[in-house]
Amino acid sequence: MYSYPRPSPDAYTRQSSVSIIVPTLNEAENIDRTLRAIIENIDGRLDFEIIVTDGGSTDGTRERVACWEKHRPVRLLENIGGGGLANDVRAAALSARFPIVVVLDADGSHPASAITSLVEAVASGDYDIAIGSRYVAGGATVDWPFQRQALSRLGAALAAPFTEVQDPLSGFFAIRRTSLLAAGADAEGFKIGLEAIVAGGDGVRICEVPISFSDRVHGTSKIGASHTIAYLNQLLRFSRGTTSAVAMHRFALVGMAGFLMDFLVVAALQSLGTSIAVAHVSGFCLSAAFNYFGHMKWSFHDRPRVRSQLPRFILVSAMAIALRGGFIAAATDLGLPFFAVVIAGIAGGTVVSYIGNEFYVFRNDRFLSPAARWRLAALAIAVYAVALRIVYQGSIDLIPQEAYYWNYAQRPAMGYLDHPPMVAWLIWLGTSIFGDSEFGVRIVATFTWLTTAFFMFKLTKNLFGQTAAFLALMLLSVFPFYFLIGILTTPDAPLTAAWAGALYFLERALRAKDARAWLGAGLCVGLGMLSKYTIALLGPATLVYLLVDPQSRRWLLTPWPYLCAGVAAVLFAPVISWNANHDWASFQFQGSRRWFEDGLEFSVPALVLCIAALLGPIGVSLAGHAASRMVRLRTRTILREAGTFVIVFTLAPLSVFVFYSLFHSVKLNWTGPVWLALLPAMANVVVRALKKSDGRFMASLQITMAASIVAFALLFHYLALGLPLIGHSGELRGLPVAWEEFGAEAERIKTSIESETGQPPLLVGMDPYNIASELGFYSTGPAALENVTSQNLFGRNGLMFDTWFSNRSFDGRDVIMVGVENAHVSDDELAAWFETIGPVERQAVRKNGAEVGRFFYRIGYGFRRPD
Numbered sequence: 001m002y003s004y005p006r007p008s009p010d011a012y013t014r015q016s017s018v019s020i021i022v023p024t025l026n027e028a029e030n031i032d033r034t035l036r037a038i039i040e041n042i043d044g045r046l047d048f049e050i051i052v053t054d055g056g057s058t059d060g061t062r063e064r065v066a067c068w069e070k071h072r073p074v075r076l077l078e079n080i081g082g083g084g085l086a087n088d089v090r091a092a093a094l095s096a097r098f099p100i101v102v103v104l105d106a107d108g109s110h111p112a113s114a115i116t117s118l119v120e121a122v123a124s125g126d127y128d129i130a131i132g133s134r135y136v137a138g139g140a141t142v143d144w145p146f147q148r149q150a151l152s153r154l155g156a157a158l159a160a161p162f163t164e165v166q167d168p169l170s171g172f173f174a175i176r177r178t179s180l181l182a183a184g185a186d187a188e189g190f191k192i193g194l195e196a197i198v199a200g201g202d203g204v205r206i207c208e209v210p211i212s213f214s215d216r217v218h219g220t221s222k223i224g225a226s227h228t229i230a231y232l233n234q235l236l237r238f239s240r241g242t243t244s245a246v247a248m249h250r251f252a253l254v255g256m257a258g259f260l261m262d263f264l265v266v267a268a269l270q271s272l273g274t275s276i277a278v279a280h281v282s283g284f285c286l287s288a289a290f291n292y293f294g295h296m297k298w299s300f301h302d303r304p305r306v307r308s309q310l311p312r313f314i315l316v317s318a319m320a321i322a323l324r325g326g327f328i329a330a331a332t333d334l335g336l337p338f339f340a341v342v343i344a345g346i347a348g349g350t351v352v353s354y355i356g357n358e359f360y361v362f363r364n365d366r367f368l369s370p371a372a373r374w375r376l377a378a379l380a381i382a383v384y385a386v387a388l389r390i391v392y393q394g395s396i397d398l399i400p401q402e403a404y405y406w407n408y409a410q411r412p413a414m415g416y417l418d419h420p421p422m423v424a425w426l427i428w429l430g431t432s433i434f435g436d437s438e439f440g441v442r443i444v445a446t447f448t449w450l451t452t453a454f455f456m457f458k459l460t461k462n463l464f465g466q467t468a469a470f471l472a473l474m475l476l477s478v479f480p481f482y483f484l485i486g487i488l489t490t491p492d493a494p495l496t497a498a499w500a501g502a503l504y505f506l507e508r509a510l511r512a513k514d515a516r517a518w519l520g521a522g523l524c525v526g527l528g529m530l531s532k533y534t535i536a537l538l539g540p541a542t543l544v545y546l547l548v549d550p551q552s553r554r555w556l557l558t559p560w561p562y563l564c565a566g567v568a569a570v571l572f573a574p575v576i577s578w579n580a581n582h583d584w585a586s587f588q589f590q591g592s593r594r595w596f597e598d599g600l601e602f603s604v605p606a607l608v609l610c611i612a613a614l615l616g617p618i619g620v621s622l623a624g625h626a627a628s629r630m631v632r633l634r635t636r637t638i639l640r641e642a643g644t645f646v647i648v649f650t651l652a653p654l655s656v657f658v659f660y661s662l663f664h665s666v667k668l669n670w671t672g673p674v675w676l677a678l679l680p681a682m683a684n685v686v687v688r689a690l691k692k693s694d695g696r697f698m699a700s701l702q703i704t705m706a707a708s709i710v711a712f713a714l715l716f717h718y719l720a721l722g723l724p725l726i727g728h729s730g731e732l733r734g735l736p737v738a739w740e741e742f743g744a745e746a747e748r749i750k751t752s753i754e755s756e757t758g759q760p761p762l763l764v765g766m767d768p769y770n771i772a773s774e775l776g777f778y779s780t781g782p783a784a785l786e787n788v789t790s791q792n793l794f795g796r797n798g799l800m801f802d803t804w805f806s807n808r809s810f811d812g813r814d815v816i817m818v819g820v821e822n823a824h825v826s827d828d829e830l831a832a833w834f835e836t837i838g839p840v841e842r843q844a845v846r847k848n849g850a851e852v853g854r855f856f857y858r859i860g861y862g863f864r865r866p867d
Helices: 031-042 061-069 084-095 112-123 146-158 177-186 192-203 225-240 248-271 276-299 309-333 338-361 370-392 400-410 422-434 438-464 466-478 480-484 492-510 517-529 533-548 550-557 560-580 585-597 604-632 635-640 643-661 672-676 679-691 695-721 739-757 770-778 800-804 828-833
Strands: 017-024 047-054 074-078 100-103 129-133 140-142 173-176 206-210 212-214 762-765 815-819 834-837 841-847 850-863
Touching (some): 017 031, 017 112, 031 047, 061 074, 100 112, 100 177, 146 225, 177 192, 248 276, 309 338, 309 370, 370 679, 370 695, 400 438, 400 770, 422 438, 422 492, 438 466, 438 492, 466 480, 466 604, 480 604, 480 672, 492 517, 492 672, 517 560, 533 560, 560 585, 604 672, 643 672, 643 679, 739 770, 739 850, 762 770, 828 834, 828 850
Parallel strands (some): 017 047, 129 206, 140 212
Antiparallel strands (some): 100 173, 129 173, 834 850, 841 850
16 A cells, blocks of 8 residues: 655645545546546656545446555545535545645546646645636637537536636636635535635636646546536525525415415406506515515525615515516507416516525625626626516507618618618518517617627627626616617617627737637628718727737738728628619718708717716716726826727727717717727726725615616606506607507598598608608508608608608698697698698597697698699
8 A cells, every 4th residue: 555655844845735636436447547647747746645536436446546546646535425526526625635636537538737737826826726727728628519519618608607717617626725625615516616716706816727628538428417407506506695595485485475465456456447557566566575574584584684685675676566567568468368467467577576586685695706796786687688678679669760760671772861771671670570560670679789798798808807798788788878779779779789799809800919800890890881880980990099009000911901891891882882873862961961061060068968868877987987097097008908999999989979069969879889999998997996895886886777777677667557656648759658549549530531532541740750650650551651651742851751752643632741749730831732721630649548648630632732
């Protein structure tokens, strides 16, 4: 039997000492090769022992290890009590003789040649954990099929909220023995390394050493469904911040009692004639109070009590009630019976309530590091924002701009007067799948927002790290402009997605020196040019960066930037062709007309107000912090850091809008995509405050974030269902609460005139496009669009309606002129366009029995053009 020398007190001063732990379970075909590789790579370089901790092998593994015990520093530890890999590793660590331990698999997939590098990183005192990583530069997985690589990446992505490590599922790592024992006290599952990383919190110092991971040659993998479930349970345990799981039957019993109470209250109030908004809010509030005390006293009685539990519960309840309102509105729109509507609403709210209570209200924050808590919160806010949009987007009337672009989609083309065709193509795609409904129009906005979020996460991670990337998702979910483009299908939605993609690829090209990224940038800019011309501002910004950054100037001598421009030009060619065939109408409308024909107006203050409205109070504050920090940095420091990229790609496009505002009026949404470049720096401001433990800053941010997401949620509830005791208020020119009812009233008037005259009258919206677009979308019948136009009928500006109806003759037709103001239809000059004309009439618009607006209409008989 091998005799172990007693380590001297100065063992560290001579060379590092390490206990190598090799967990095994039926690895007889691999264990000899693995032990031989370990010894060959570290013998003479490290003082070592090898502990083979066996979880119950029956194939001869133990007998093979016993042979090594006789002549090498190898020990077999038989764990006959079970408990899984985590307990096996912990048992080995308890018996380890040296202060540093290395854990690696017995199947030969981990390269033993990397053991020395891992040990030296920890022994130096610079790091607490060193991980053999497949996913950092220089790391690789050899001969893995795509499916396995995808599953591995997915597993690592699921752990991203808990750690910034690129390969958190690696089973090959070096760690101090005391740290491993502390992490493993309550460890479950088979990812003991991840357990140690999370237990270490923000203070743990981790390095990743690139390794080449080779699949096992002999035997079969032990990873199966049970290990996957164990891993997911491990993540759930991290999320709830406590080692004790909730007894599901307790939560279910409290929930069922609350559900019954909720349903009975809603049904009783509805039978008394109250609105659905009043009924469902009343039922929710009563059941929520019952559930809170039930969960606190029973379901979650083993969770620690904190002062913030009640405010957290109120926040979760507000989010739950808003989302359940969306389910109720969606179920009502689908024509489901009352019982199904209420069940859908309660079920939707219950999901939010459960997740919020389990993982937020009654979570033990002391278990998770502050960074992990904020990453989880950021992810939760982003997911909730997406869910909120999806459940409401089919229940809120289209705003006039969306209805206008839906009219685009009914007349597909390669270009339009006031915008390129991308928004029309996307709406055509959505409505082809989901029908000509609000949901069909808007679902593409959700997908473009997800695309924006994907690229912004990756861009921010490249610039400032993974925690900043999660926080960027949160900011993208609560800044007003980015929140709204996730539900409103306007050209800004695909433009922002393309802008985010272009920034990501440009960063990879300019900072990571990835030549192929130029092609990705060209693709995104080209798609963006099909959405809105303003993305062309990234071209001058790129040139500025190439001139400012000495290391990037070499790109000007390569074909890659020019290929980027070529790809963008090819994608943009259809719009150029359309303009060439239409007297360059769109280019003139968006270019020379804006710059040279509009009157002079100093609008810098208006631009500042627009930016404040786009970003909201949080965005303005963070933008100020980010800008001030960059100004304070020395020039050389800026040039070495990611700040160069942020500064150039924010200021270069913004300067164009500022210059324009010196002479012309500006629009609210113009600078929205510009702030994508600054968003990573804003997220990094939060990261720095988090590292400095700036409690006041983080508390104010938490409050404003919660207030913002609840405000958006309640706004959606108001638009779809109204608010208790308030209902809906306002006019058609305000929020989109009754355009469908407006269309129904206009259709009723149209039907009445048609029954009198025997001919369908023409509906004319008396403004450039708003009214006509809404009338077109909410009118009925196969020929509806042929009988709806704009004020272009009277020689006034009608934007694309001028083009669509330019070759149509309406002589002799009866016309119903519709406006939201009396002045729109009371103009005395209108009489000259008809043989006879009727008086101005007022029509109320009602929703859920209450008047929410009105419009004015006037009927002209026998249309004719004035002499």
